[in-house]
Amino acid sequence: MTLLQDGALTAAFDSASTAYDRLVGANPGYHRQLRRSARRLALPDGGEGLRVLDLGCGTGASTAALLAAAPHAEITAVDASAGMLERAAAKEWPGNVAFVHTPAEELEQAGVSGPFDAVFAAYLVRNLTDPDKVLNGLRGLLRPGGRLAVHEYALSGAARHRLVWTAVCRSVIIPAGSLGPGGADLYRHLWRSVLEFDTAPELAERLTAAGFEPVRTAPLPGWEYGILHTFLARAPR
Ligand SMILES: C[S@@+](CC[C@H](N)C(=O)[O-])C[C@H]1O[C@@H](n2cnc3c(N)ncnc32)[C@H](O)[C@@H]1O
Numbered sequence: 047m048t049l050l051q052d053g054a055l056t057a058a059f060d061s062a063s064t065a066y067d068r069l070v071g072a073n074p075g076y077h078r079q080l081r082r083s084a085r086r087l088a089l090p091d092g093g094e095g096l097r098v099l100d101l102g103c104g105t106g107a108s109t110a111a112l113l114a115a116a117p118h119a120e121i122t123a124v125d126a127s128a129g130m131l132e133r134a135a136a137k138e139w140p141g142n143v144a145f146v147h148t149p150a151e152e153l154e155q156a157g158v159s160g161p162f163d164a165v166f167a168a169y170l171v172r173n174l175t176d177p178d179k180v181l182n183g184l185r186g187l188l189r190p191g192g193r194l195a196v197h198e199y200a201l202s203g204a205a206r207h208r209l210v211w212t213a214v215c216r217s218v219i220i221p222a223g224s225l226g227p228g229g230a231d232l233y234r235h236l237w238r239s240v241l242e243f244d245t246a247p248e249l250a251e252r253l254t255a256a257g258f259e260p261v262r263t264a265p266l267p268g269w270e271y272g273i274l275h276t277f278l279a280r281a282p283r
Pocket of ligand 1: 055056059080101102103104105106107108124125126127130148149150151167168169170173174
């Protein structure tokens with residue numbers, strides 16, 4: 047299958063948005079893993095006085111994880127899908143969160159300007175048509191020394207992790223997704239995009255090539271071990 051991109055991907059997220067929270071809620075680790083990655087940003091003082099960008103916030107699961115890690119941060123949460131963003135914005139937010147509807151490629155035009163102290167991008171980078179361009183832009187939006195956490199499905203490179211990913215997608219994720227309003231396309235895209243995108247070492251290299259330093263790759267536990275990672279990096283000082 048051809049991977050979904052740009053407008054087609056946004057349309058797929060729009061269609062899936064009404065069932066998205068229910069679907070990810072069926073994965074008991076989904077929110078826990080996001081909270082782990084958000085904590086790994088190690089934002090000081092509960093985020094007091096810090097500006098944080100949640101890029102590709104979807105229905106707000108990553109935003110909630112950021113708020114749990116840094117309840118006092120000022121969060122700008124951005125997404126290209128109006129449907130996903132509408133669901134996020136309709137929730138009650140205990141902290142300082144502003145939602146902005148824009149693709150990651152057009153942040154400046156949408157009035158999203160730096161400097162940010164940190165950026166969190168959960169399940170986004172693999173979906174970008176030109177990830178290098180967006181990553182370079184993010185480096186420019188961060189203050190010197192600002193932190194980036196990319197929470198992403200990126201396979202270790204070991205054959206067993208590739209097999210586990212395909213088995214879980216075929217037996218659980220795609221069948222469950224196909225029952226939702228958008229059908230199975232988005233979940234087939236999820237499966238193939240992980241197989242076709244960077245392995246974890248390749249994604250770390252991509253971040254280094256985009257000018258981030260130092261890049262640390264931290265695995266996440268459970269069945270996603272070797273499949274889901276946090277990539278931690280900083281903008282140069
Ligand atoms: C798998 S969801 C993850 C949402 C959220 N970060 C989470 O952890 O639950 C990916 C989100 O990225 C958004 N997205 C994909 N490509 C994008 C782009 N180019 N610019 C902004 N958002 C994008 C989608 O609309 C979708 O809401």
